[in-house]
Amino acid sequence: MLRRQPLARQVLQGPERPRRQRRLGRPVRRLVLRQPLHRREGSGLLQGLRGPGLESRRLQPQSLGHLQPVSVVLSGIQCTYRIGDRPAVSIESLELTAGPVGLVGVNGAGKSTLLRTLAGARRPQAGSVTLGGEELYHRHRRTVVQQIGYMPQEIQFPAELRVTQVLAYVCWLRGIPSRTAKARTAGAIEAVGLTDRAGQLTGQLSGGMRRRLALAAALVSEPRLLLLDEPTTGLDPEQRAGVRAIISNLDQECLTVMSSHVMEDVASVTARIVVLHEGSVIYHGDTPAFVEERGGPGRSAEHAFLSTIAGS
Numbered sequence: 001m002l003r004r005q006p007l008a009r010q011v012l013q014g015p016e017r018p019r020r021q022r023r024l025g026r027p028v029r030r031l032v033l034r035q036p037l038h039r040r041e042g043s044g045l046l047q048g049l050r051g052p053g054l055e056s057r058r059l060q061p062q063s064l065g066h067l068q069p070v071s072v073v074l075s076g077i078q079c080t081y082r083i084g085d086r087p088a089v090s091i092e093s094l095e096l097t098a099g100p101v102g103l104v105g106v107n108g109a110g111k112s113t114l115l116r117t118l119a120g121a122r123r124p125q126a127g128s129v130t131l132g133g134e135e136l137y138h139r140h141r142r143t144v145v146q147q148i149g150y151m152p153q154e155i156q157f158p159a160e161l162r163v164t165q166v167l168a169y170v171c172w173l174r175g176i177p178s179r180t181a182k183a184r185t186a187g188a189i190e191a192v193g194l195t196d197r198a199g200q201l202t203g204q205l206s207g208g209m210r211r212r213l214a215l216a217a218a219l220v221s222e223p224r225l226l227l228l229d230e231p232t233t234g235l236d237p238e239q240r241a242g243v244r245a246i247i248s249n250l251d252q253e254c255l256t257v258m259s260s261h262v263m264e265d266v267a268s269v270t271a272r273i274v275v276l277h278e279g280s281v282i283y284h285g286d287t288p289a290f291v292e293e294r295g296g297p298g299r300s301a302e303h304a305f306l307s308t309i310a311g312s
Contacts, residue, residue, distance in 0.1 A: 070098055070131060070132045070147070070224040070225060070253075070254075070255050071095060071096060071097045071098065071132065071255070072095070072096045072118065072129065072130070072131055072225060072255060073094070073095045073096075073129070073130045074091050074093070074094045074095075074127065074128075074129055075092075075093055075127055075128050075130075076091075076092060076093075076126055076127035076128070077089055077090065077091040077094075077117065077124050077126070077127035077128075077129070078090055078124055078125050078126040078127055079110075079113050079114075079117060079122065079124045079125060079279075080125050086278075086279070087125075087279050088110050088113045088279050089110040089113050089114050089117065089124070089276075089279045090279045090280050091114075091127070091279075091280065091281055094274070094281055094284065096255055096257065096272075096274075097255065098252065098253050098254065098255045099252050099255065099256070099271050099272065100247060100248075100250070100252075100256045100258065100269055100270040100271055100272075101255065101256065101257045101258070101270055101271070101272045101273070101274060102258055102259075102260065102266035102267075102269075102270035102272070102273040102274065102287065103115070103257055103258065103259040103260070103273075103274050103276060104259070104260060104261060104263065104266055104273060104274070104275055104276070104305060105259075105261065105275060105276035105277055106261060106277070106309065107261065109276045109277055109278065109279065110276055110278070110279040111229070111230075111259040111276055112153060112229055112230075112259070113279075114259075114276065115150070115227045115229050115257065115259055117129065118136075118148070118225070118227055118257065119148055119150040119227050120136055120137070120141065120144070120145045120148060121150070123137050124137075131144050131147060131148070131224070131225060132147070132224065146174055146175065146221065147223060147224040147225060148223055148224075148225045148226075148227065149218035149219060149221055149223030149225070149226045149227065150218055150227045150229075151214050151215055151217075151218040151226075151227065151228045151229060151231060152214075152229050153229040153230050155210070155211075155214045156210070157202040157210060157213065157214075158202065159201060159202055159203025160201065160203065161201070161202055162198075162199055162200060162201055162202070163189065163194060163197055163198050163199070163200055163202060163205075163213055164185055164189070164198050164199065166202060166213060166217065167184075167185040167188060167189065167213075167216060167217060167220050168181060168182075168185055170217045170220055170221070171184060171185065171220060171221070174220075174221045176220075176221065184220050184221075184222070185220060186198075187220075188216040188217075188219045188220040189216055191216065191219060191246065192212040192213070192215050192216045192219070192246060193212065193242075194209065194212055194213065194216065197209060211231070215228075215231070215246065223254065224254060224255065225254070225255050225257070226250070226254055226255070226256045226257070227257050228247070228256065228257070228258045228259065229259050230259050230260050230261070231243050231247075231258065231260075232244070232260060232262055232265045240262075240265060243265075244265055244268055244269045247269045248268075248269050258270060263300070263301040263302040263304075263305050264300075264301060264302070266287070266301065267287055267291060267301035270287050271286065271287060272284070272285065272286055272287060273285065273286075273287045273290050275290075275305065275308050275309075277308075277309055277312050282308060282309075282312045283308055287301075290304055290308075291304045294307050294308050295307065
């Protein structure tokens with residue numbers, strides 16, 4: 001009678017096969033164990049982003065690579081959660097070009113839904129999204145999705161993984177060769193100011209540091225399209241300034257879409273602005289012109305936003 005070996009011994013022995021199966025010539029399947037990494041819904045607002053020299057740290061090509069200019073075109077987009085309901089997002093036509101773009105709107109305006117659609121995470125019921133001339137929701141869309149970096153509003157990492165392990169796993173998911181993954185991981189960690197925390201477990205990080213790690217995970221793949229869902233919400237002024245510094249220092253050839261309802265943050269870091277109201281675009285243009293035209297002389301960006309919403 002064949003004695004069963006412990007599972008751990010079978011895995012460690014690798015190609016070694018039981019005698020009975022060797023005698024009968026049957027192939028033996030090799031068992032490969034992988035450490036599970038579960039995606040879990042969680043909370044945690046972007047906090048922290050402190051540290052000396054953060055304002056002067058710029059993402060250079062040697063750290064995160066050279067980002068090629070890109071544009072995104074949306075045509076006839078319709079996103080509806082339930083049949084018969086009013087569309088959460090309804091955009092007839094919108095084109096976004098390289099550089100920082102602000103996406104603003106009140107809560108429930110459809111900002112997160114639009115970002116998920118741009119990230120390839122939510123297929124619209126109608127319409128098309130093209131990234132650099134390539135259809136995002138095409139049958140063979142893996143190469144297009146790999147060009148996108150997405151930082152959701154809520155995220156949580158496995159507490160048993162270290163900062164470098166999380167980013168190494170993201171590199172593996174993205175298909176980044178191991179020979180370049182280490183350099184990209186180090187560059188992303190430095191860019192968000194987590195160099196001194198690189199070997200620390202994510203479960204020991206503060207909420208703000210985990211949000212910085214989420215930003216590094218979005219940057220590590222050298223995206224042509226970077227999507228940030230309300231990265232400054234709930235932060236104190238110092239923390240918000242740190243986030244704005246990172247966004248301002250991103251390569252201008254990358255299309256960065258930052259959603260927020262904090263107009264001060266959007267006006268200080270973005271060159272163009274998109275105002276979303278009840279799922280539709282009611283303004284798209286240069287940020288300084290938006291503040292001057294809609295707000296009036298000496299008025300704030302928040303006043304311009306409120307005037308635009310009131311007149312829609």
